[in-house]
Structure formats: C-alpha cells, structure tokens
Amino acid sequence: MRExxxxxxxxxxxxxxxxxxxxxLDGVSFSQARGEVLSIVGASGSGKTTLLRIVAxxxxxxxxxxxxxxxxxxxxxPERSLIFQQFGLMPWLSVVENVxxxxxxxxxxxxxxxxxxxxxxxxxxxxxxxxxxxxxxxxGMQQRVGIARALAVGPRLLLCDEPFASVDAxxxxxxxxxLLNIVTRxxxxxxxxxxxxxEALFLGDxxxxxxxxxxxxxxxxxxxxxxxxxxxxxxxxxxxxxxxMVWELLQATA
Amino acid sequence: xxxxSGNRVGAGDAGGRRTGEPARLRTLAARPGTLSLLILVLVxxxxxxxxxxxALDTFFFSTPSVIAVKAWTLLANGDLLFHTLRTGYAxxxxxxxxxAIGATCGLAMxxxxxxGDVVDPYVVFFSAMPRIALFPVIILIFGIGDLSRTVIVFLxxxxxVLFNAYIGAKQTPRLLIDVGRVFGYSHNRLFTAVxxxxxxxxxxxxxxxxxxxxxIMIVVAEFLAASAGLGQQIAVTAQSYQxxxxxxxxxxxxxxxLLIVRGTDYFExxxxxxx
Numbered sequence: 103m104r105e106x107x108x109x110x111x112x113x114x115x116x117x118x119x120x121x122x123x124x125x126x127l128d129g130v131s132f133s134q135a136r137g138e139v140l141s142i143v144g145a146s147g148s149g150k151t152t153l154l155r156i157v158a159x160x161x162x163x164x165x166x167x168x169x170x171x172x173x174x175x176x177x178x179x180p181e182r183s184l185i186f187q188q189f190g191l192m193p194w195l196s197v198v199e200n201v202x203x204x205x206x207x208x209x210x211x212x213x214x215x216x217x218x219x220x221x222x223x224x225x226x227x228x229x230x231x232x233x234x235x236x237x238x239x240x241x242g243m244q245q246r247v248g249i250a251r252a253l254a255v256g257p258r259l260l261l262c263d264e265p266f267a268s269v270d271a272x273x274x275x276x277x278x279x280x281l282l283n284i285v286t287r288x289x290x291x292x293x294x295x296x297x298x299x300x301e302a303l304f305l306g307d308x309x310x311x312x313x314x315x316x317x318x319x320x321x322x323x324x325x326x327x328x329x330x331x332x333x334x335x336x337x338x339x340x341x342x343x344x345x346x347m348v349w350e351l352l353q354a355t356a
Numbered sequence: 357x358x359x360x361s362g363n364r365v366g367a368g369d370a371g372g373r374r375t376g377e378p379a380r381l382r383t384l385a386a387r388p389g390t391l392s393l394l395i396l397v398l399v400x401x402x403x404x405x406x407x408x409x410x411a412l413d414t415f416f417f418s419t420p421s422v423i424a425v426k427a428w429t430l431l432a433n434g435d436l437l438f439h440t441l442r443t444g445y446a447x448x449x450x451x452x453x454x455x456a457i458g459a460t461c462g463l464a465m466x467x468x469x470x471x472g473d474v475v476d477p478y479v480v481f482f483s484a485m486p487r488i489a490l491f492p493v494i495i496l497i498f499g500i501g502d503l504s505r506t507v508i509v510f511l512x513x514x515x516x517v518l519f520n521a522y523i524g525a526k527q528t529p530r531l532l533i534d535v536g537r538v539f540g541y542s543h544n545r546l547f548t549a550v551x552x553x554x555x556x557x558x559x560x561x562x563x564x565x566x567x568x569x570x571x572i573m574i575v576v577a578e579f580l581a582a583s584a585g586l587g588q589q590i591a592v593t594a595q596s597y598q599x600x601x602x603x604x605x606x607x608x609x610x611x612x613x614l615l616i617v618r619g620t621d622y623f624e625x626x627x628x629x630x631x
Contacts, residue, residue, distance in 0.1 A: 158538050178538050190535040194553045194630045203549070207540040235630045255539065 106172070107291045108134040108157065108259060113166030115152055116316075126152050127163070128316035134308075136171075139285060139292040141302035143348060144312030145355075150295040151187075153317070154263050157293060158184050170259060180208060183252040187264040189244045191236040197247050198223065198232040204251040222254035225284055242273035249281065253290075260285065262294040266301065278304055279333055286329055299348045303341060304331065311348060313355040321351050418600040427604040435589075436608060443585040444612075446502045447574050450509025451567060457510075458517030458566070459559055465518075466525020467551050479522075483515040487573070491580055500581045505574055512573035513566035517559070524558025525551050557631070560624050567620055571613045586612070 115127040126149040134140045144150045155161040157168060159178035168175040170182065183204065191200050201219040208215070223232060226246040236244050245265060252260055265281070266274040282305050285292050296302050302309045303325050311321040325344065327335050335341050384390055400420045406412035407419035414422075430436040465472035465479070491508060498504040528551045536546045578587025586609045593602035 155534075160534055160537055178540055180540050182538070184535075184538045186531065186535065188531055190531045192532060192535075192550070192553065194556070196630075203535075204539040206549070207545070237631065251539075 105136045106133055107136040107138070107170065108140075108293060109167075109169040110153070110157070111167045111169075113153065113156065113163045113168065115149070115156065115161070115163050115165075125316040127156075128318050129166070130312075130317060130319055131166075132310050132319055132322065134291065134293060136291055137289045139282075139294065139305055139307045141294045141296060141306030141309045142312060143296060143299055143302040143309060143352065144317060145314045145352060146297050148312045148314045149317035150297075150312055151263055154184070154261050154293065154295045157259075158182055158261050180255060181258040182261060183255050183257040184261040184263060185245070185248050185252045185265045187267050189236070189241075189248045189268070191244055191247055191251075193236050196233045196235055197228060197239070197250075200236070200247050201251045201254050204255050208255060218254045218256075219250075222250040225253060226250045226280070240273070241269045242277055245269055245277065249284075253284070258291060260290050260292045262292060262296075264296055264298075265294070267296070267298070274301075275333060279331075281305065282329075282331060299345050299352070300336060303327070303344055303348070304336060309348060311351045320355055323348065414599075415597075416599060418603055422600045423603045423607070426600045427607065430601070430604055430608070439584055439586050439589050439605075440608075440612070442502070442582075443505075443574060443578065443587065446505035446585070447509055447570060449502075450506045450574070451513050451570050453506070454510045454513035454566060454570070455517050455563060458514040458562070459521045462518040462521025462523075462562075463525045463547070463552060463555060466522045466528075466555070467547050472522070472526075479515070479518060483519060487511045488576065491577060495577075495581045500583055505577050505582065505585070508577040509570045509574050512569040516565040516569060517562040520558040520562025520565075521555060524555030524562075527558070528554040556627060560627055564620050564624070567616055568613075571609075571616065575609060 110130055110132050113127055113130045114125070116123040116125045118124075130149075130153060132140075142150050142153065152161065156163050157175065159175055159182070170179075192203060195203060198219055201222055202215055205215040205218060210218070220232075223229060226249050228243065228246050228250065231239065231243065236247065239247070245268070249265070262281075266277055269277060278301060284290075292305070294302065294305055306325050307329075309323045309325060310319055311323065312318070313320045323344065326340055327338070327344075403412065403417065404420045407414045407417060412419075461475070461479075465475055487508075490511065494507050494511075495504050498507055532550050532554060533546060536550045541549055574585075575587035575590070578585040579591045582588035586605060589605045590602055590609065593599075593605060
C-alpha cells in the first residue's frame with residue numbers, strides 16, 4: 103500500500119431545516135493513497151459536495167475525523183485547493199490576477215508568485231489570455247482559470263467539486279482529458295466529486311459510490327483501465343461494463 | 357431639465373446613401389445630437405419671442421438674451437467663480453467625507469455582522485428622518501458658513517452611500533467568499549480582497565444617489581442660511597426681483613449638476629470596466 107494521503111473516518115453531518123435536522127452524511131469512511139485520483143459518485147443532493155467542503159475545511163463535521171498526511175484537518179489549509187463547480191472567479195480580476203489571488207496568502211515572494219501563476223496558466227493552455235477578464239471567456243476557459251488557480255498553489259490534495267458540470271458537453275470531454283493528463287504527469291492526489299459516472303471512471307483510479315441521502319459508502323471500485331487514458335477508452339468494453347455496474351449500484355440505493 | 361442626454365440612443369445612421377448636399381444635410385439632421393440641439397434652439401427661440409411679444413411675462417421669465425448678458429457679466433466680473441468656489445468647497449468636502457465614512461461603515465456593517473446588528477437601528481432611524489428637519493439645528497450649532505453646509509451635504513450623501521455599501525457587502529456571493537477561505541484568506545483579509553470589490557457596483561449606485569442628493573441639499577441649505585454661494589445667490593436675486601440674474605444662477609447651478617451627473621457616468625464606466 104502506498105503512503106496514506108487523506109483519511110476520512112466515520113464522518114457524519116446534518117443540517118438544520120424547517121422540518122428538523124437533515125442527515126446528509128452518515129458515518130462516511132474511506133482513505134486515499136498519495137498520488138491517487140479518487141472519484142466519489144452519488145446522486146445529486148447525496149452529500150458529496152458537503153463531504154468535499156468538509157475536506158476543504160469550509161464546513162466542520164458533526165462527528166468523525168479527517169486526516170491529511172497524518173494531520174487532522176481543522177479548517178482550510180494551503181496544502182489543499184479546490185476547483186469549484188461554478189468556477190468562483192473574481193469577475194473584477196483578470197486571468198493572471200485570479201491565479202495570483204490563490205497565491206497571495208502563500209507568503210511567497212512576488213516574483214515567485216508571478217512565476218507560478220505564469221507556469222500554471224501555461225499548463226492549462228491559457229497563454230495569451232492573461233489579461234482577459236472572466237466575462238470575456240467561455241465557460242470552459244473560465245474553468246481552466248479555476249484549475250490554474252488551484253494548481254498554482256502546489257496542493258498536496260486537489261479537490262474537484264463537479265468541475266465540469268457547468269461546461270458544455272464537448273468542452274467537458276476535452277477538459278477531462280486535459281485534467282487527467284496534468285494530474286497524471288504531476289502525480290497530484292485528487293479527490294473528485296461528481297454525479298457523472300463516466301467522468302468518475304475516466305478520471306479515477308478508484309471510485310467510491312455513495313448512497314443517496316444520507317450518504318454512506320456503499321462500494322469502492324478499482325478502475326481497471328490503465329493510464330495514460332485516451333478519450334477512446336470510454337467506448338471500450340471494460341469501461342462500459344464498469345459503467346453499467348456503478349449505474350446498477352446507484353439505482354439500487356435510490 | 358431637458359438637457360441633451362448624449363448620443364447613445366436613437367437612429368444615427370439613417371440616410372447617407374446618396375451623395376451630394378441634400379443627402380449630407382439629411383444625415384446631419386438625423387443625428388440625435390443635432391435634434392437635441394434643434395429642440396434647445398426652438399425652446400430658447402420661443403422663450404425669446406414670447407418675451408418680446410409680451411406673451412410671456414418678462415418680469416418672471418426674463419428673456420434668454422438678457423439672461424445670457426447677465427450670465428456673461430457674472431462670468432466676467434468673477435462673481436461666478438467666487439460663488440462657485442464657496443459652494444463647491446462645501447460640496448466636495450461634504451461628499452468626500454460622506455463617501456469615506458458611509459462606504460467604510462456600510463461595508464463594515466455588512467461584513468462584521470455583530471457590528472452591523474448593533475448599528476442598524478440607528479442607521480435606519482437617521483436615514484428615515486427627513487434631514488431637512490435638522491437644518492435649523494445644524495445652522496444653530498455650526499453657524500452660517502462653510503461648516504454648516506459641509507455638514508448638510510454630508511448628511512444628504514452619507515446614508516445612501518452607507519445603505520448601498522451595507523447591502524453590497526451583505527450580498528457578496530457566498531461562492532467567492534468560499535474561494536477566498538479555501539485559499540487561506542482570513543476574515544479580515546477577505547474584506548479587502550473580496551467584499552470590497554464585490555460591493556463596488558452597490559457603492560457606485562450609492563455614490564450616484566448621494567452626489568445628486570448632495571446638490572439638492574447644498575442649494576436648499578444656501579437658501580436658508582449662507583453668506584455666499586450659488587443657492588444663496590438664487591435666493592437673494594429672487595427676493596430682490598433681479599429675475600434675469602436669478603435665472604443666470606439657476607442655469608449655472610443646473611449646468612454644474614449636469615457636469616457632476618455626467619462625471620459620475622464616466623466614473624462608473626471606468627470603475628466597472630471589467631463588467
């Protein structure tokens with residue numbers, strides 16, 4: 103077994119509503135090896151995003167423990183960064199300024215920040231767009247900025263919250279391939295949350311299947327498709343079989 | 357005031373297919389700017405004609421030509437500059453202080469919620485109060501001078517700026533705050549990095565309302581108590597039946613108001629150029 107990165111142990115979370123407390127996560131446990139891409143799939147509203155927010159430190163669990171590289175997670179930290187479903191770019195900042203936004207609290211020197219931003223923008227293929235404002239970019243390009251911002255800080259764990267759900271279908275597939283190439287090349291540990299089974303399988307080394315609310319881990323699946331993966335693996339028999347299996351699992355819990 | 361409102365709207369490119377004098381004239385005539393000017397000429401011409409034929413009582417309305425001569429005299433003899441500076445000084449001071457305090461307090465109330473909850477009832481009370489009711493008190497306390505007028509302008513401008521800033525800060529998108537938190541911004545640092553720029557459209561809206569209200573406030577203040585200033589001159593000339601001069605002051609004041617409103621337009625476009 104490779105070195106542990108993220109450990110999620112018996113995490114529960116409920117939210118107060120007008121109809122009483124709504125249990126969202128119910129004793130969720132799994133762990134992730136360093137360098138592994140782990141996908142969490144579940145129906146919409148199954149608490150996946152809540153779990154991700156807890157890992158990011160934006161929310162606190164009612165119960166349970168989370169550790170990253172052996173240290174307990176207690177609020178946000180520079181070793182984790184997040185790619186947001188709705189991009190979350192500052193509309194008043196240009197592309198390069200948005201990437202620098204993520205680096206500003208890092209304590210790195212200005213020149214180091216500028217170098218890292220330039221490098222990250224290059225990695226997502228946005229050279230030449232440094233001075234554009236988000237409004238002038240397509241959804242796909244905006245999410246590339248979001249990815250660059252998340253990568254620039256050099257996270258030990260990259261969290262992705264439905265990263266391509268707000269992007270059109272064609273762009274989505276291109277970006278999935280691009281993201282996969284980047285994280286594979288750089289050995290980034292990725293925790294991806296999605297309701298898209300195909301995305302979960304295409305990007306993941308392993309897939310954790312959540313039951314619908316309250317979320318529990320109902321299955322962990324190793325994705326048996328060697329990396330690097332090309333777009334074409336989506337039509338392979340192995341891929342389609344695993345896809346059908348996950349679909350069955352999700353249907354059974356609904 | 358039916359002042360020409362620029363040439364952004366309207367059909368500007370009509371005609372012009374044929375060459376030659378008539379076509380060019382038609383193109384020129386179809387420009388909104390030309391039409392606006394034409395209306396102005398017609399109104400002034402009608403006013404002048406009305407005054408000369410006796411259809412308009414020149415005692416109240418004077419005539420554009422007489423007013424123009426008066427206006428020129430005021431410009432040439434330095435009266436205009438003198439009174440403009442008296443009014444302008446108090447206006448600018450009041451506006452600047454109001455924006456500084458209003459924006460700071462409003463944003464702080466929106467971002468540091470406990471502070472906001474404590475201060476909120478007072479802000480609601482003072483903003484609901486007809487501030488003209490305070491004029492006599494202010495004049496009593498601060499005397500007839502620049503200070504009173506500055507305070508009056510301040511009171512007119514500060515609340516719209518503050519309220520808009522308050523709402524703006526409260527409406528900062530949750531998502532953008534989360535982004536800041538994920539990347540390690542402290543609550544205080546989020547204020548300058550996210551809340552302030554996100555509230556900018558609201559701040560500008562408040563600023564727009566504030567500067568316009570400030571103009572009304574200072575002119576009214578000068579009606580009531582001032583030893584100099586544009587509003588004071590309007591009041592003095594009206595009370596002494598110097599109708600042409602009164603109109604000249606009214607027009608100058610309106611012209612300044614127009615400049616301020618247009619200036620705000622340009623400022624808004626500049627500040628929001630990313631939107």
